[in-house]
Structure formats: structure tokens, C-alpha cells
Amino acid sequence: MKVTRIAYSTALNPGKYAALVDQARRLGRIRSEVWQRFGSVGGTGSGLKDRQVRDRWLVDGTHVSFGVLANAWKETVRDAMAHIAANLAAAKVEARRAVSRRTSDPAERKRMLSALAADRWVADPFLARQMRKHWKRGRNRTHDQIVVRADQHNSVVDRRGRLWLAVPGLERRRMIRIPLSTTVAPAGTLRLILRDGRVEVHYQIDSSQMRSSRRPCGNQTVGVDKGYSEVLTDSDGARHGRGLGELLAGESDRLKERNRRRAKLRSIANNAARDGDHAKAHRIRSNNLGTVKRDRQAARHRARLRTEVFNAVHRVVDKAATVVAEDLTKHFTGRKRLGKSINRRLATWTKGVTAEALASVSGRRGSALVHVNAAYTSQACHRCGRFGRRNGDRFHCTSCGVVWQADVNAAINILQRAGDPDIALHTPHHKVKQILQDRTDRHRTRLPVQDSSPATPSGERTIRTAQP
Structure with a gap:
């Protein structure tokens, strides 16, 4: 299994950067x-x-x-x-x-x-x-990348201990030497990405060389549900990646305030240009509405997000030989309209990072990843199978008379869905709903004694509703 690593240029000569561009x-x-x-x-x-x-x-x-x-x-x-x-x-x-x-x-x-x-x-x-x-016809939007074959580049360390990467230029036998901020020489096929006067060198290494790949996995079978205040909640009730909510909320609020200030400056620049003061408009656009700092802040946020998600997945794999999760590559369109603040915070979250982390970490550490159909796992009670109401982080099951922690309830449903003979990964959601309703109807005809309900599995958080 291959993983991607990135090395960055440092103090690159502007002439070299222009030649690469x-x-x-x-x-x-x-x-x-x-x-x-x-x-x-x-x-x-x-x-x-x-x-x-x-x-x-x-x-x-x-x-x-x-x-x-x-x-x-x-x-x-x-x-x-x-x-x-x-x-x-x-x-x-x-x-x-x-x-x-x-x-x-x-x-x-x-x-x-x-x-x-x-x-x-x-x-x-x-x-x-x-x-x-x-499959619609696409178009190329990549004009800042250079792919270098494995036998077309070389690395050398100078007397000061700096690593220099030499890649071909536009002329034959004329190499461009790039100083890197690492001491590990990139190997294999390289992808050079040019951003804001800096070169990113992307290359792949064998995952067996990574220290985390030698970390053993657990021996349990665990279901996980993704969240927004935390990365994952497992079927044992443990929450992993609790810092995700603060990270997303802080970045969302920062973006809101920054975009408000930029919109005000953009309005001033447009008014100045309309009044004929083009010099003022140019100064504002050049000094206050640039994208270099904005892009670097976004890159740092993405790095922190990936670190939080990958650490959370590692903690799940520490206890699990088999991880059961929903297919996070599918697109779901919600019917409920959310407020602007919620929409901003959800927009900063990407399911792709979690999907990538689950596949990468489980593959490197020898844990099996099983995808299941997640339809109605958040809307059905894991104990009786009946549909209930979800309100924030609470799931109300009127049949059981219990208020479950919503993410734990969903994670247990996901775990149970792995062995479901009737609900396959791509079963349409309306068929899943019909199957669940048929099961509860059959169960209703042979209800047990009210006090004979099964004991709560260990790790579940329950909040009993007050009985009249």
C-alpha cells in the first residue's frame, strides 16, 4: 500500500520558480x-x-x-x-x-x-x-503541475546539510535545482505543484516504512458513526476526535468575520473605481484582497483537520479488527432547511477525509473495513427496531421508553447492519424503510412482557424518560 508524502521548497530563487511556472x-x-x-x-x-x-x-x-x-x-x-x-x-x-x-x-x-x-x-x-x-465531459483546470519520472531527477546534500532536488527544465541537460526543507530525499515519480512562489513535491512511499503501520490493530468488531462534534462514535459508546467540533466552529466563525471584512473592502475598492480613483482601488485589491495568506491559512486548517481525523481513526483501529461503517462516498440530500450558521459549519466538514482515513489506516494496520447501508440507522431504535425522533444528540424511542445517545444508537445499528441478510449495501432507502417497518409489524403481533426487554449493552449511554 502506498501513501503520499509532501516536501516543500525553501528560499527558492524567483528565476527558477518562473522557469517552472x-x-x-x-x-x-x-x-x-x-x-x-x-x-x-x-x-x-x-x-x-x-x-x-x-x-x-x-x-x-x-x-x-x-x-x-x-x-x-x-x-x-x-x-x-x-x-x-x-x-x-x-x-x-x-x-x-x-x-x-x-x-x-x-x-x-x-x-x-x-x-x-x-x-x-x-x-x-x-x-x-x-x-x-x-460521466460528463470534463475539462482541464491543472496548469500548475509537473510530473517527473523516477529516473529523471536526483538529489544531493550540500556542505551545509541542505537537500537539493534537481529536475529537468525546458532545455535538454539543463536541470533546475530546488532547495527542500527536508532531509529525506523524495523517490519514485514526483508531482511538483507550484503555489504562491513555493514548490510542493508530492511523492509516494511504501506504507510498511511508516511507524504507524507496525502498530497492531485490536481484536473486536466495532461499528462507527460519523459526527460533527466528534469524528467518530463507536458502538461501545466511546467518542473519538472530540476536538473536531471546536475546530470546525472556530474556523467557520473566523471565515465569517474575515469574509465580512473583505466584502467591505471590496465595496470600497469598487466605489473608488466607479468614482475614477483607480489608484486607490488598485492599492486595496493588491494589499488587502490578496489570496496568498488566505490560501495558507486554509492549508493549515486542512492539515489540522486531517490530523484530528486520522488520530481518531487510529484510536478506533486500536480496538477493532473489523470496522463497520457507512459508505461515506455516497451523497445524501437532506430535506430539512438548516440555519446559516449550521450550514457554514457543515460546509467546512468533508466526509472524504474520514473515508480516506478509514480506508488508509485500516489497510495499513491490517484491520478489515466493512461498508454497510446506513439508511435509517439514525432514525430507528437499535433495541426494538421502531422509528423514533432524533433531537440533537438524543434519540427518543417512545416504544422502549428510553432516550438513547443518538450517535451511539446509530453506531450500534450500523454494527447490526453488517450481518443483515435483507439489507445490502446498495438497497434503496425506500426498500430499507419497508423492510424495517415489516419487521416491527411482525414483532408487534408477538410482543413480550413489558419488563422482559433485553438489558442495555455495555457502553450505551441511556437517558430514561420520566414515566407519568
């Missing part, structure tokens, strides 16, 4: 050309590979106009084709979910999934509609 812009035009010609059904959708694209451009002479070295544009073509293929694969995931919703016949489902996997979906009307819906 020029090279990245030329490579960006090549990316745009790849997307324009091959980012459709006739390109990657027909099974076309990056080597075939390179051979075509070498034969027809298209490569002559690029103005970059051969290895640079070939690696760019490979990277762009891989990006297009990733978009295609993401669309196929949505199409597979649509197939599961459309038919329950195993033979028909196998036929459609096989056609989708073999890129023969164009001939099937339903699959073609789904792929057109989810």
Missing part, C-alpha cells in the same frame, strides 16, 4: 488537449491507453508544437489519461448502484454489470443513460 503552463495546455480529444466515449471510454495516444502524436507530429522535453509531455499524457479513467471509474460506481436499484434478477444484473466492466455499456440503453448522466 512556464514549464507547468505548457504542460497544462497538453493536458487540455488530452481532455479535449480523448475525454469521451471515443477515448478512454473505448479502452484507449496513454501509450496509444503518445504513438499517435509521435506519428502525426503533434508533439513538435509542445515546446517541452519528450519525457515531460509523455508523463503528462499518462497522468491526464489516468485522471480521465478515474472519472470514468467513479461514474461506473454510480451506474452499478443504479443497476442494483433497477433489477433484482441475478442473471440480468450480472449481464449489465459485465457490460459495464468491459466498457460495452454504449449498446445498452439503460447503461448508456446512466453513464451519460454521471
Whole structure:
């Protein structure tokens, strides 16, 4: 398993940075050309590979106009084709979910999934509609990256102990040396990202080299539910990543205040430009409405967020050999309108970081990650299965007469969903609701004695409602 590491340039010469920017812009035009010609059904959708694209451009002479070295544009073509293929694969995931919703016949489902996997979906009307819906022609927005092949760069340490990375420029045998802020030399294929006068060097290492990969996992099977005040709540009642809520709230409030001040300055600059004072408008835009500081603050916030999430997932894996979680890559559209403050705080949260952390940490440490269908896990009681009311962090079950901690209740439901024979990962939510209602109806016909309800599992937080 591979993980990505980032090294940063330090005190980079402006002339070197300008040369790298020029090279990245030329490579960006090549990316745009790849997307324009091959980012459709006739390109990657027909099974076309990056080597075939390179051979075509070498034969027809298209490569002559690029103005970059051969290895640079070939690696760019490979990277762009891989990006297009990733978009295609993401669309196929949505199409597979649509197939599961459309038919329950195993033979028909196998036929459609096989056609989708073999890129023969164009001939099937339903699959073609789904792929057109989810795989729209994209466009290149990357003009600040350079991909360097593993055998095209080298590193050297000077007398002062600084590490210098040498990468190819626009001229043959003319390397650009970049001083790095690390003592670990990047290896393998590199991706240089140019941001605000600084170079980010992205490279991959084997996860077995990481100290956390040698950390053993636990031996339990644990269900987890994502949250907003904490990263994860497990089925034992433990909360992991309690600092997430403060982190999100603080960043949200800071952004609100900063954007309010920037909007006021932008209004002053617009009024000055309208009155003819263009010098004042230019000073405000140049000195007060820049993006360098804003982008660096956003990067620091993302780093703190990732640290909090990954530490929380590590604590879950410390106790779990199997982690049962919902599929965080799915999109849910809520019907309830939320206030502006809540919307701002939820907007700073991304499920993708948690999904990445669960997959990465469990894979590196040998813990199994099981995805389940999370429909109605937050709205049903884990003890009796009946639907109740959720109010903030409390779940009210009128049938049991108990107020559960909402996230713990959802985590237990997720854990129980792993062994559910009727509810698969892609079962539509309306069918899940019908299955749950049918189960409670059958249970209602043979209700046990009121005091014979099972004991509360260990780790659950319960708040008994007052009995009249």
C-alpha cells in the first residue's frame, strides 16, 4: 500500500520558480488537449491507453508544437489519461448502484454489470443513460503541475546539510535545482505543484516504512458513526476526535468575520473605481484582497483537520479488527432547511477525509473495513427496531421508553447492519424503510412482557424518560 508524502521548497530563487511556472503552463495546455480529444466515449471510454495516444502524436507530429522535453509531455499524457479513467471509474460506481436499484434478477444484473466492466455499456440503453448522466465531459483546470519520472531527477546534500532536488527544465541537460526543507530525499515519480512562489513535491512511499503501520490493530468488531462534534462514535459508546467540533466552529466563525471584512473592502475598492480613483482601488485589491495568506491559512486548517481525523481513526483501529461503517462516498440530500450558521459549519466538514482515513489506516494496520447501508440507522431504535425522533444528540424511542445517545444508537445499528441478510449495501432507502417497518409489524403481533426487554449493552449511554 502506498501513501503520499509532501516536501516543500525553501528560499527558492524567483528565476527558477518562473522557469517552472512556464514549464507547468505548457504542460497544462497538453493536458487540455488530452481532455479535449480523448475525454469521451471515443477515448478512454473505448479502452484507449496513454501509450496509444503518445504513438499517435509521435506519428502525426503533434508533439513538435509542445515546446517541452519528450519525457515531460509523455508523463503528462499518462497522468491526464489516468485522471480521465478515474472519472470514468467513479461514474461506473454510480451506474452499478443504479443497476442494483433497477433489477433484482441475478442473471440480468450480472449481464449489465459485465457490460459495464468491459466498457460495452454504449449498446445498452439503460447503461448508456446512466453513464451519460454521471460521466460528463470534463475539462482541464491543472496548469500548475509537473510530473517527473523516477529516473529523471536526483538529489544531493550540500556542505551545509541542505537537500537539493534537481529536475529537468525546458532545455535538454539543463536541470533546475530546488532547495527542500527536508532531509529525506523524495523517490519514485514526483508531482511538483507550484503555489504562491513555493514548490510542493508530492511523492509516494511504501506504507510498511511508516511507524504507524507496525502498530497492531485490536481484536473486536466495532461499528462507527460519523459526527460533527466528534469524528467518530463507536458502538461501545466511546467518542473519538472530540476536538473536531471546536475546530470546525472556530474556523467557520473566523471565515465569517474575515469574509465580512473583505466584502467591505471590496465595496470600497469598487466605489473608488466607479468614482475614477483607480489608484486607490488598485492599492486595496493588491494589499488587502490578496489570496496568498488566505490560501495558507486554509492549508493549515486542512492539515489540522486531517490530523484530528486520522488520530481518531487510529484510536478506533486500536480496538477493532473489523470496522463497520457507512459508505461515506455516497451523497445524501437532506430535506430539512438548516440555519446559516449550521450550514457554514457543515460546509467546512468533508466526509472524504474520514473515508480516506478509514480506508488508509485500516489497510495499513491490517484491520478489515466493512461498508454497510446506513439508511435509517439514525432514525430507528437499535433495541426494538421502531422509528423514533432524533433531537440533537438524543434519540427518543417512545416504544422502549428510553432516550438513547443518538450517535451511539446509530453506531450500534450500523454494527447490526453488517450481518443483515435483507439489507445490502446498495438497497434503496425506500426498500430499507419497508423492510424495517415489516419487521416491527411482525414483532408487534408477538410482543413480550413489558419488563422482559433485553438489558442495555455495555457502553450505551441511556437517558430514561420520566414515566407519568
